[in-house]
Amino acid sequence: MVGIVDVAKKEIVSAKTILVVVPDITNPFFSKVFRGIEAVAVTNGYQVILGDTGNDLEREKWFLNLLHQKKVDGMALLTAQTDAATVEEAAQRFPLVLACEYIEGSNITTVSLDxxxxxxxxxxxxxxxxxxxxxxxxxxxxxxxxxxxxxxxxxxxxxxxxxxxxxxxxxxxxxxxxxxxxxxxxxxxxxxxxxxxxxxxxxxxxxxxxxxxxxxxxxxxxxxxxxxxxxxxxxxxxxxxxxxQPAFEYGEKVAEFLIRLINKEEIKHEHMFLANQLIVRQSCQQYVKNF
The missing domain is CATH 3.40.50.2300 (Response regulator)
Incomplete structure (x- = not known):
C-alpha cells in the first residue's frame, strides 16, 4: 500500500520506505515524475512518502536529515538547493538518487535531461x-x-x-x-x-x-x-x-536506481540523460519581415 503523507507532520517508521522530495508538488511535471517513482516502487513492495519542500531550503535539509536518522530506506531528491557538499555526504552514506537536476562534478547517481x-x-x-x-x-x-x-x-x-x-x-x-x-x-x-x-x-x-x-x-x-x-x-x-520531457520515465528510472542502491547492487552508469523531443503544435509560425 502506498503512503503519501506530509513527513513534516507525521512520524516515519521505516518498512521498505522511499522518500520522494519535490520542490513543488503542484507543478504537474513533478507530479508526473512522482507517479513514475510510485509505479515502480509499489511493484517492488515499497511505500512511497512525499516530501514537498515548497522551494524552502531549510525544509529540504530537514528531509535530508531523515536519511541520517535512518527513518527511510532511501531518498529520491527532485530538487537540489542544498549545498553540494551536504548532498554528496548524504549520498556517500545512504541510498540517494538525484533527479531532474544534477550537481556538477559529483558522483551521485542522477537521472536528468540534457x-x-x-x-x-x-x-x-x-x-x-x-x-x-x-x-x-x-x-x-x-x-x-x-x-x-x-x-x-x-x-x-x-x-x-x-x-x-x-x-x-x-x-x-x-x-x-x-x-x-x-x-x-x-x-x-x-x-x-x-x-x-x-x-x-x-x-x-x-x-x-x-x-x-x-x-x-x-x-x-x-x-x-x-x-x-x-x-x-x-x-x-x-x-x-x-x-x-519524459517525466513518467524519469520517475521509473529513479525508482529503479534507488531500489538497486538500497539492495547494494552495482549501477554502471551513475548519470543517465533521458532524451527530449520537439513537439510542434500551433503556437509558432514562419516569420515574415515587414519592410
Whole structure:
C-alpha cells in the first residue's frame, strides 16, 4: 500500500520506505515524475512518502536529515538547493538518487535531461522559422537546470550569428504569473521580440495570455515555444509547441536506481540523460519581415 503523507507532520517508521522530495508538488511535471517513482516502487513492495519542500531550503535539509536518522530506506531528491557538499555526504552514506537536476562534478547517481540540447533545439526551431529577435524567459538561475537551458539558448543564437538583446532575457520563477508579468514588461518597455522561448510550459502559457491581453495574436504576431509538454499544452489555445520531457520515465528510472542502491547492487552508469523531443503544435509560425 502506498503512503503519501506530509513527513513534516507525521512520524516515519521505516518498512521498505522511499522518500520522494519535490520542490513543488503542484507543478504537474513533478507530479508526473512522482507517479513514475510510485509505479515502480509499489511493484517492488515499497511505500512511497512525499516530501514537498515548497522551494524552502531549510525544509529540504530537514528531509535530508531523515536519511541520517535512518527513518527511510532511501531518498529520491527532485530538487537540489542544498549545498553540494551536504548532498554528496548524504549520498556517500545512504541510498540517494538525484533527479531532474544534477550537481556538477559529483558522483551521485542522477537521472536528468540534457537541458542544453533541449533549449538549443527549441531556439533553433524558431530560428529556422526565420525569427532573429528572440526573447528568453528562463526559470530561477540558482538552478543548474535553468542555467543549462539558458546556455542552450545562447548557443543556438551564437551558432546562427544572431545577437541576443539582454533586455529580452528575463528570469521568472516557472509560474504562469511570472510568464505573464515578464511579457507585460516587454510591452511596457517597448521591446518586443518576434518569438519567445519560455523555459517551461506554465510560463509560456502566461506569455500567451499577456500577448492576447494586448489584442495581439499567437502565433500571427508573436510565436511562443515552451518546455515540458504538460498535458494541458495540447489543449491550450493555441496548442503549445514545446520540448517534451519524459517525466513518467524519469520517475521509473529513479525508482529503479534507488531500489538497486538500497539492495547494494552495482549501477554502471551513475548519470543517465533521458532524451527530449520537439513537439510542434500551433503556437509558432514562419516569420515574415515587414519592410
Amino acid at each position: 537541458n542544453i540540447s533541449g533549449a538549443r533545439k527549441a531556439t533553433e526551431y524558431l530560428i529556422d522559422l526565420g525569427h532573429e529577435r528572440i526573447g528568453c524567459i528562463i526559470g530561477p538561475l540558482n538552478s543548474v537546470l535553468n542555467r543549462d537551458r539558458l546556455k542552450g539558448f545562447y548557443q543556438a543564437m551564437s551558432c546562427n550569428n544572431l545577437i541576443v538583446d539582454p533586455v529580452l532575457v528575463q528570469e521568472g520563477d516557472f509560474s504562469f504569473e511570472s510568464g505573464f508579468n515578464l511579457m507585460m514588461k516587454f510591452f511596457a518597455i517597448g521591446q518586443l521580440p518576434s518569438a519567445i522561448f519560455a523555459a517551461n510550459d506554465e510560463m509560456a502559457m502566461g506569455v500567451i495570455k499577456a500577448i492576447k491581453s494586448k489584442g495581439l495574436k499567437v502565433p500571427e504576431d508573436i510565436s511562443v515555444l515552451g518546455f515540458d509538454n504538460l498535458k494541458f499544452s495540447s489543449i491550450f489555445d493555441p496548442g503549445l509547441t514545446t520540448i517534451a
